[in-house]
Amino acid sequence: MLKAEHITVRYGEHTVVDDLSFSLQEGQWLMLVGPNGAGKSTLIEAIAQGVPYTGSMALCGRDIRRIRPAQLAQQLGVLSQRNTVGYAYTVAEVVSLGRYAYTTGIFSRQDKDGQAQVEQALALTGLTELRHASVLTLSGGELQRVFLAQVFAQNPRLLILDEPANHLDLVYQKHIFSLIAQWLRQPGRAVLSVVHDLSLAKRYGTHAVLMDQGRCAAQGDISTVLTPEALQQVYSLDVYAWMNEMLSQWKKP
Amino acid sequence: MHKLAERFSWKTYVLFTLALLAAMVLSICLGSVSIPLGDTLTALWNTLWGLEIPAGISRNIILNVRLPRVINVALAGAALSLCGAAMQGLLRNPLADGSTLGVSSGASLGAVIALALGITIPGASFGGTMLMAMGFAFLSLLLILSLAYALDRSLATSSIILIGVIFSMFASSLINLIISFSPENIKSVTFWTMGSLSGTNYSHAGILTLALLICGGVILRCARELNAFAIGEDNARHIGVNVRRVKLIILASVSILIGVSVSIAGTIGFVGLVMPHMARLLTGPNHQRLLPASMFSGAIFLLLADLASRTLLSPVELPIGVVTSLVGAAAFIVILYRTRKAR
Numbered sequence: 120m121l122k123a124e125h126i127t128v129r130y131g132e133h134t135v136v137d138d139l140s141f142s143l144q145e146g147q148w149l150m151l152v153g154p155n156g157a158g159k160s161t162l163i164e165a166i167a168q169g170v171p172y173t174g175s176m177a178l179c180g181r182d183i184r185r186i187r188p189a190q191l192a193q194q195l196g197v198l199s200q201r202n203t204v205g206y207a208y209t210v211a212e213v214v215s216l217g218r219y220a221y222t223t224g225i226f227s228r229q230d231k232d233g234q235a236q237v238e239q240a241l242a243l244t245g246l247t248e249l250r251h252a253s254v255l256t257l258s259g260g261e262l263q264r265v266f267l268a269q270v271f272a273q274n275p276r277l278l279i280l281d282e283p284a285n286h287l288d289l290v291y292q293k294h295i296f297s298l299i300a301q302w303l304r305q306p307g308r309a310v311l312s313v314v315h316d317l318s319l320a321k322r323y324g325t326h327a328v329l330m331d332q333g334r335c336a337a338q339g340d341i342s343t344v345l346t347p348e349a350l351q352q353v354y355s356l357d358v359y360a361w362m363n364e365m366l367s368q369w370k371k372p
Numbered sequence: 373m374h375k376l377a378e379r380f381s382w383k384t385y386v387l388f389t390l391a392l393l394a395a396m397v398l399s400i401c402l403g404s405v406s407i408p409l410g411d412t413l414t415a416l417w418n419t420l421w422g423l424e425i426p427a428g429i430s431r432n433i434i435l436n437v438r439l440p441r442v443i444n445v446a447l448a449g450a451a452l453s454l455c456g457a458a459m460q461g462l463l464r465n466p467l468a469d470g471s472t473l474g475v476s477s478g479a480s481l482g483a484v485i486a487l488a489l490g491i492t493i494p495g496a497s498f499g500g501t502m503l504m505a506m507g508f509a510f511l512s513l514l515l516i517l518s519l520a521y522a523l524d525r526s527l528a529t530s531s532i533i534l535i536g537v538i539f540s541m542f543a544s545s546l547i548n549l550i551i552s553f554s555p556e557n558i559k560s561v562t563f564w565t566m567g568s569l570s571g572t573n574y575s576h577a578g579i580l581t582l583a584l585l586i587c588g589g590v591i592l593r594c595a596r597e598l599n600a601f602a603i604g605e606d607n608a609r610h611i612g613v614n615v616r617r618v619k620l621i622i623l624a625s626v627s628i629l630i631g632v633s634v635s636i637a638g639t640i641g642f643v644g645l646v647m648p649h650m651a652r653l654l655t656g657p658n659h660q661r662l663l664p665a666s667m668f669s670g671a672i673f674l675l676l677a678d679l680a681s682r683t684l685l686s687p688v689e690l691p692i693g694v695v696t697s698l699v700g701a702a703a704f705i706v707i708l709y710r711t712r713k714a715r
Contacts, residue, residue: 169606169609196610199606206657208658216603216607219596
């Protein structure tokens with residue numbers, strides 16, 4: 120579905136993503152993992168055509184640079200990490216904007232499925248009750264769910280999520296990750312997400328790209344990427360020992 | 373605030389229209405010479421249907437002095453307020469308006485140069501000034517966008533605001549320099565710093581109407597894109613807005629509207645900044661409702677400001693910008709405190 124080859128992103132002299140290639144097939148959930156500053160969010164912005172890059176990227180066989188923004192938004196939904204709203208829009212107004220890409224033509228402003236998709240997205244993310252609330256009054260977690268609902272309303276084939284568990288408490292983390300897993304079960308869909316919590320990555324991901332200083336340290340099936348050796352090398356920490364130590368605190372007395 | 377926004381419907385537009393008409397009629401009736409309401413309505417009604425105006429009614433004052441001025445004031449108010457609302461949404465900055473971009477100062481600079489050098493167009497007394505104002509508004513926009521692009525290829529709004537403010541100061545100092553060297557050629561310094569609509573005629577109104585129909589129409593058509601920008605530029609791109617193209621279209625429309633208004637009315641501050649905030653209290657931030665409401669409230673506010681400028685110290689006429697700034701600044705502080713406290 121998505122094939123990226125030799126992607127390089129530079130900010131001035133500084134190379135943030137360095138010659139990275141990967142591919143993503145239908146039904147896969149690709150986890151981008153790696154320490155802070157590894158270039159994960161920049162790579163996601165490059166896929167979303169938000170930063171200039173060299174190399175090539177193809178979405179369903181088409182050069183992504185040649186796809187018009189509205190067409191691209193019908194294929195690719197992005198949930199970014201920093202979502203803030205300055206004006207008092209209602210939850211429903213923000214979620215409805217997810218349908219923008221379907222109503223851009225001069226003669227095609229009617230979006231038959233639109234309202235149903237918006238209602239479904241609100242219901243899935245537990246926001247139906249809050250639909251008339253101003254987004255300025257919401258907590259960080261609620262706002263994150265609003266933007267997730269917007270991406271669901273957008274109904275793309277490929278979901279790109281930058282830290283979807285950001286600001287979410289444990290209950291909503293579980294809820295949202297299960298929702299995305301359920302969303303992925305429909306044929307013709309795929310998910311690419313940046314996740315810091317390696318347990319979540321291991322639990323929900325099918326594949327992974329482990330990034331280190333802009334480069335790909337390992338990639339492939341999730342179980343072959345998140346190995347003790349690879350993680351220790353990238354994080355300079357015995358990740359497995361640390362995870363086990365954390366878990367051991369929860370043993371029943 | 374939200375209850376008001378939920379109740380906003382076509383009835384609100386009817387109320388706005390009635391309030392606008394009332395403000396227009398009031399503005400025609402009151403002034404250095406007061407005209408009875410009945411006379412004003414009769415003159416307007418009869419002119420509308422091509423009937424004879426009865427003797428004893430001050431036809432000249434109503435139809436040739438006050439009506440064209442009132443129409444120009446309403447149109448300029450609507451245009452400035454619409455531009456302010458669009459800029460506040462586009463740049464996601466509640467302190468933005470037409471002047472934030474530097475276009476307003478650029479337009480003034482063009483007009484002042486035209487007056488200082490005596491640039492005119494045969495057959496149209498104000499043609500030279502207007503063309504120079506529009507040309508400079510557009511050139512300012514090009515310069516600001518090119519500088520912003522050179523600074524940051526993605527045309528980030530923060531770069532545009534920064535360069536706009538710097539350019540605005542630069543243009544203002546050039547205006548003062550030109551005025552101080554050739555004071556006899558410039559009809560009034562206060563006109564370019566505080567604005568005035570005295571002496572405007574139906575030709576001015578025609579040009580303002582045309583600009584408002586075309587550029588205002590484009591801006592109104594971009595209401596959904598403005599909502600997306602107001603939520604966030606990245607979010608706008610993610611949902612499929614052609615960010616760069618829409619930004620350029622809106623900025624060009626705003627600069628043309630500002631250029632035309634400045635060339636006719638001079639620089640009138642605070643309307644574009646304050647009136648969209650007032651309208652937002654009524655409609656909420658959704659631009660599909662906010663843009664028309666801003667136009668109505670801008671027109672009504674400028675009519676009342678113009679009326680105050682003509683009548684408060686009559687027969688002395690205050691520059692309209694003095695009134696808008698005095699009222700606008702006070703209103704702005706009240707709004708700021710109320711909205712911040714409500715959060």
